[in-house]
Every structure is written in C-alpha cells, then in structure tokens.
Amino acid sequence: MLSRDLDFLGWTLKQAKSKDYSESKTEMAKGWQALNPKLEVKLVGIGIIEFRPTQASAKDIVLSCGVHGNETAPIEICNDLVNQILAGTLECQHRLQVQFANLDAMLIGERFVEENLNRLFSGAHKGKTHKEAERARELELATRDFFEAMPFEWESGERQRCHYDLHTAIRDSAHPRFAIYPFRHGRPYRRSQLAFLNDCGVDTILLSEQPTTTYSYYSSHQFEADAFTVELGKVRPFGENDHSQFAMARETLTALVSQSDIEWQADAWKGMNLYQIHQVINKGHEDFRLAFDDDTANFSAYAQGEPLAFENGQAVPVLAKEERIVFPNAKVPVGQRALLTVVAADISERLTD
Numbered sequence: 001m002l003s004r005d006l007d008f009l010g011w012t013l014k015q016a017k018s019k020d021y022s023e024s025k026t027e028m029a030k031g032w033q034a035l036n037p038k039l040e041v042k043l044v045g046i047g048i049i050e051f052r053p054t055q056a057s058a059k060d061i062v063l064s065c066g067v068h069g070n071e072t073a074p075i076e077i078c079n080d081l082v083n084q085i086l087a088g089t090l091e092c093q094h095r096l097q098v099q100f101a102n103l104d105a106m107l108i109g110e111r112f113v114e115e116n117l118n119r120l121f122s123g124a125h126k127g128k129t130h131k132e133a134e135r136a137r138e139l140e141l142a143t144r145d146f147f148e149a150m151p152f153e154w155e156s157g158e159r160q161r162c163h164y165d166l167h168t169a170i171r172d173s174a175h176p177r178f179a180i181y182p183f184r185h186g187r188p189y190r191r192s193q194l195a196f197l198n199d200c201g202v203d204t205i206l207l208s209e210q211p212t213t214t215y216s217y218y219s220s221h222q223f224e225a226d227a228f229t230v231e232l233g234k235v236r237p238f239g240e241n242d243h244s245q246f247a248m249a250r251e252t253l254t255a256l257v258s259q260s261d262i263e264w265q266a267d268a269w270k271g272m273n274l275y276q277i278h279q280v281i282n283k284g285h286e287d288f289r290l291a292f293d294d295d296t297a298n299f300s301a302y303a304q305g306e307p308l309a310f311e312n313g314q315a316v317p318v319l320a321k322e323e324r325i326v327f328p329n330a331k332v333p334v335g336q337r338a339l340l341t342v343v344a345a346d347i348s349e350r351l352t353d
C-alpha cells in the first residue's frame with residue numbers, strides 16, 4: 001500500500017474523514033518495508049511516515065506540518081516530498097520522519113478543533129482527553145522514538161538532529177517568511193541553521209526568550225534538535241496557495257532530504273533580520289482587545305508608551321523605545337498568548353557553526 005502511486009495525504013485524510021483507520025493500521029503492523037534497494041519506509045502512526053536509507057547517513061530530520069489544520073501550503077509541500085520519495089523520483093539520503101499533525105482540523109479547514117495543538121507539548125496535554133491532547137502525546141512519542149533511535153551528542157556534531165515545524169501565518173507580514181528559534185537555555189545559535197533558513201527564503205528570525213509549550217521548543221529542549229517554528233507565508237485554503245511564494249522553501253527542503261550535505265554560507269546570518277522577543281502578552285481578561293486593527297501586518301512598529309492592547313480598563317503599553325508586534329490574536333482563550341512584541345537582537349557573540 002505504501003507504494004509508488006500513493007497520494008499519502010489523500011489516503012490518510014480519506015481515512016480521517018470516514019474515521020476508519022484500518023488501512024493505516026494494517027500498514028503500521030507491517031513495520032519496515034523495502035521501497036527500493038536504498039530505502040525503507042514505515043508507517044509510524046496515522047499520518048506519520050518514516051524513511052530510512054539502508055546505507056549510513058548523518059542526519060535525523062523531522063518535518064511536521066498541519067499542526068494548525070488550515071495552514072495548507074506546508075502540508076502540500078510535505079505531501080509532495082513524501083509522494084516523490086514513495087514514487088522513487090526523489091532520493092532520500094537521511095532518516096526522515098514526516099508528520100501530518102492535525103488531520104481533523106485539516107478536514108474542516110480550521111486552525112484547530114478543540115484546542116490549539118501548538119500549546120499542548122512538553123506535557124501541557126496532561127490531564128486532557130480531547131483529540132488535540134491525544135495527538136500531542138502521539139506526536140511527542142513519535143518524535144522521541146525517532147530521535148532516540150540514534151546515538152547523539154550535540155557537541156560532537158557527528159550527527160545532526162533537526163525538526164522544522166512548518167506553518168503559515170494568519171495575517172500579512174512586513175517580513176513574509178520568518179522563523180521562531182526556541183529558547184536555547186544558554187546554548188549558542190547555529191550559523192548553519194540560520195543559513196539553511198535563509199536558503200528557504202526565511203530572512204527573519206525571532207529568538208524566543210523563555211520555555212514554551214510549542215512543538216519546536218519540545219524538540220529543541222528534549223532532544224537538542226535544531227528545531228524551529230517556520231512561518232512560510234500566509235494561510236490559504238487547500239489548492240489556493242501561490243506556490244511561487246514557497247519555491248525556495250520547497251527547493252531547499254528537497255535538497256535537505258536528497259543531498260548528503262548542503263553547502264551553507266557562514267555569513268548568511270549577517271543579512272538576516274534578527275529580533276528577540278521583548279514582551280509575551282497573555283490575555284488576562286475576557287474583555288482583552290487589541291489597540292490596532294485586526295489585520296495589522298506582523299512586524300508593524302510602535303513607539304514607547306503607545307498602547308498595544310486594552311483589558312480590564314487598562315492599556316498594555318510599548319515598553320522599549322520601539323517594539324514590533326507579532327501574532328496578535330485577541331480571540332485566544334484567557335491565559336494564552338495574545339501578542340508578542342520583538343526588538344532588534346545582536347547575536348554576534350552567541351553563535352556557533
């Protein structure tokens with residue numbers, strides 16, 4: 001069944017729609033299957049497919065998409081990669097796991113069904129029983145099993161662990177493609193990763209300054225993977241993406257899986273927009289509202305003292321000389337992040353290869 005003419009996502013979503021996963025379960029029970037003399041494939045879970053070369057390889061790569069079900073362009077890119085590998089038209093040179101995360105949300109074209117999946121990692125799913133909490137547990141396990149199957153030492157650099165959690169943003173953005181670098185707990189930032197993202201057309205990085213319950217932080221913190229939340233453009237329904245906007249990402253991800261190594265520019269980071277998160281503004285009260293229009297572009301700048309939001313009769317002001325807003329969303333539940341602000345960052349003293 002995991003054969004050359006399979007449309008992996010179509011096959012998976014058909015099962016999700018009918019809630020009959022027997023075909024996937026049959027595949028999962030088979031374990032590893034030879035695709036060709038150089039490559040084996042295994043269905044690890046529903047919508048989670050893994051490839052491993054029969055020859056030694058140096059990278060362990062996780063690509064996740066559809067953590068938010070309506071962020072379709074990365075889902076289409078990942079499905080094309082999987083289908084090409086299954087068809088034998090794309091070589092896979094490394095251990096690769098591709099995860100189609102929130103299938104139920106994809107079916108209804110929504111960000112999530114009950115709760116934002118990207119707030120449920122690192123144990124935040126505990127005590128919850130809804131579908132997204134279950135899926136967070138499954139994804140965590142699949143990622144853990146995948147990375148821990150190979151010995152790894154971050155310092156030695158002998159193997160590379162990476163996880164690109166691919167998204168698209170809700171609104172326009174002054175920087176259309178950007179990535180969140182999860183909190184490093186003091187570890188340096190990698191020039192090679194910044195160069196890789198730059199090759200994907202992602203020229204803007206947000207450095208997170210604290211632990212979060214996002215998927216990329218989970219992989220970064222638990223497995224020392226080079227993990228990122230990558231925003232590749234703007235949300236559009238399936239079939240309506242302008243794929244020319246995603247061409248660099250598609251090409252570079254293809255190179256990542258199909259080439260034994262990819263060349264990178266040591267100085268690429270110097271040409272990138274680097275920001276660090278300055279304020280994480282959580283919604284504290286039901287009456288929380290933004291001080292600007294709902295469709296204000298990400299990275300719009302505001303000056304010290306200007307209000308960013310209002311709640312409980314008080315303004316939430318800009319604290320630094322200038323702050324740029326990212327991911328404003330007044331509709332999140334109370335207690336969740338409603339807005340980030342960022343300021344320019346200098347990382348020149350905190351870099352490694």
Ligand SMILES: O=C(O)CCC(=O)N[C@@H](CCC(=O)O)C(=O)O
Nearest residue numbers: 118169170171180214229327328
């Ligand atoms: O466009 C938006 O407002 C949200 C886009 C999105 O889904 N962003 C991720 C970022 C995760 C991170 O901070 O690493 C999210 O909110 O889950």
Ligand SMILES: [Zn+2]
Nearest residue numbers: 068071167168
């Ligand atoms: Zn998203």
